[in-house]
Amino acid sequence: MNDVALVAGVSAMTVSRVINGRSGVSDETREMVKSVIRDLAYTPNAAARSLVTSTQLQIGIIYSNPSAAFMSEMLTGMFEEASIHGARLALLKGENGHPPTQAELEDFADSGLSGFILAPPLGESRKVLNVLRPLGLPMAVLGAYDVDDAQCVRIDNHRAAYEMARHLLDLGHRRLGFVLGNPDQRASAERMAGFYAAVREIGEVEVQVVQGDFSYRSGLAAGEQLLDSPRPPTAIFASNDDMAAAVVSVAHRRQIDVPGALTVVGFDDSSAAVTLWPMLTTVHQPLRRLASEALAYVARQTALGTEQTGAGADIVLEHGIIYRESTAAIAPEDHP
DSSP states (O other), X not given: OXXXXXXXXXXXXXXXXXXXXXXXXXXXXXXXXXXXXXXXXXXXXXXXXXXXXXSSEEEEEEEOOSOHHHHHHHHHHHHHHHHHHTEEEEXXXXXXXXXXXXXXXXXXXXXXXXXXXXXXXXXXXXXXXXXXXXXXXXXXXXXXXXXTTSEEEEEOHHHHHHHHHXXXXXXXXXXXXXXXXXXXXXXXXXXXXXXXXXXXXXXSOEEEEEEOOSSHHHHHHHHHHHHTSSSOOSEEEESSHHHHHHHHHHHHHTTXXXXXXXXXXXXXXXXXXXXXXXXXXXXXXOHHHHHHHHHHHHHHHHHHTOOOOOOSSOEEEOXXXXXOSSOOOOOGGGOO
């Protein structure tokens, strides 16, 4: 279909309309497209053809996030929204935090889907986007920034991290540890930038930054590294709840009281934040709403018969700080 569109000088959606006898195409354009189809001996894909003649909305969800708690919230939001639109969801998972293979992506894309939703970190994966973009189908990406040919749905990660860092500083902490997330995601960089923006406002703050990848395992390694330092932090801000929970686990193993001797905070407000002791103070990211907004966008675009577009500005939802039991003011003897 894309070959026909290229030769005819029209969009793939126009070719689709001609093939399926839909309105919205001039007679001249329709005849030109039919001529190109004959010249190229094009035969419509059976799965794709069943898509446009089907009354059921079918949306593909592609994910590889290592956090079970994060994905549970995301998928719950998608399934709830799908029930409203009468949509059927098809899931494709990449293994071990990596994108699906190209063959898996191509087979998935060829299965008669109406559109796609990419969960973090796949919204910024060139490998995935290069397979899906040429299809011209509606696509939403979660947690990503300014992705061409897709609707981005996210929070203001910079502002959220800034507010959490300010909370730690307002508690009197001046030795801070920060655990970075996946280096391939812009959200990770935005969170670190927000953290540093707060630190710069105070001055005379000792900062130690350790790389993680949003997995619990990476949080364990980060916690060990930070607490092994000659002047360990009095507060650690991990870029997601899984890594924050891992840091708390390391502290417990070392018999370090949280929050009496060490404050720990996270990001996401996933179920991981409330399934440990003490429960985490964390940034609330409305995961279910983010997912439902993404699915609603794809459903609307499909119903309108609209080609895949960038849809303008990112959809940015509100965040918040959830104060629980893992934070405390700095003890006088712990001041620098």
